[in-house]
Amino acid sequence: MARENYPEAYRYVKQYIAVMDSINQEKEEALVLELEQKYRNRILNQSYENLKQHNDQQRIITGLVLLFSLSLLVAGLLYLRKWRENAALKMREAEAEKESLGRACRELQEQLGTVGDRVDTDDEQERQLFDALEERMVVLRNWVDKAETMKPALFMKSFRDYMTVNVKSKHALSDLQYVVNRKYFGVVDYLKAHYPELRKQDLDLCCLLCFGFSQHGICYLYNYEDIGSFYNKRSRLRKKLGLPPERTLESFIAELLAELVPKEE
Numbered sequence: 001m002a003r004e005n006y007p008e009a010y011r012y013v014k015q016y017i018a019v020m021d022s023i024n025q026e027k028e029e030a031l032v033l034e035l036e037q038k039y040r041n042r043i044l045n046q047s048y049e050n051l052k053q054h055n056d057q058q059r060i061i062t063g064l065v066l067l068f069s070l071s072l073l074v075a076g077l078l079y080l081r082k083w084r085e086n087a088a089l090k091m092r093e094a095e096a097e098k099e100s101l102g103r104a105c106r107e108l109q110e111q112l113g114t115v116g117d118r119v120d121t122d123d124e125q126e127r128q129l130f131d132a133l134e135e136r137m138v139v140l141r142n143w144v145d146k147a148e149t150m151k152p153a154l155f156m157k158s159f160r161d162y163m164t165v166n167v168k169s170k171h172a173l174s175d176l177q178y179v180v181n182r183k184y185f186g187v188v189d190y191l192k193a194h195y196p197e198l199r200k201q202d203l204d205l206c207c208l209l210c211f212g213f214s215q216h217g218i219c220y221l222y223n224y225e226d227i228g229s230f231y232n233k234r235s236r237l238r239k240k241l242g243l244p245p246e247r248t249l250e251s252f253i254a255e256l257l258a259e260l261v262p263k264e265e
Helices: 006-118 124-147 152-168 176-183 188-196 199-211 215-222 227-241 249-260
Strands: none
Touching: 176 188, 176 199, 188 199, 188 249, 199 215, 199 227, 199 249, 215 227, 227 249
């Protein structure tokens, strides 16, 4: 420009501008690459942190699952051990009960034989009483025999089903009234004579009370699911006997038995 060579100066200026633009573009591209690299590194670092945190959570969850599984396993083993101990105890108790039933059955059979030898065969009432006792002994012997081949729980269920069917049948406890009448000084005859409205089931209930059966025992025999059914049966019997509210059925039976005891001369 000092020599006033403007075309050449213009050409140099254009070259300078082109070189500077190229340098600036390179700088901008380098800056963009640097920013992109930093952004990628940041994303990678964030992904790494997330993955690390996820792995930590997975390890914690896995540890908790293993701990819970181990606890369940230990609890299961303890429960199994306790169950086996209880089962063994119940088996021992069942064996002892079976042995006790067998021993009682043998003793009762011996006593029955003694009673049978003493029974006067010409006395129809004595023979009927002996037959009733013999029938009870046969039933007891059969159930003792069954106990040897049945599990205790199944034995109790079968025994309860048997008692329920027999109690509810029309022939249930067919000799109960006869035995009670003989044992307790004609109490059944007295009830029939003074309370003609009493049915067989009413008299059977009175007989069970004479023998001292509890409310729960009677409910068990008759398979009452709730004691309310038994209370209804008692209420109907009380009404037929004409008992006042303050007098219990048990006290009536006890007082009646006391009155029927023969007075010593």
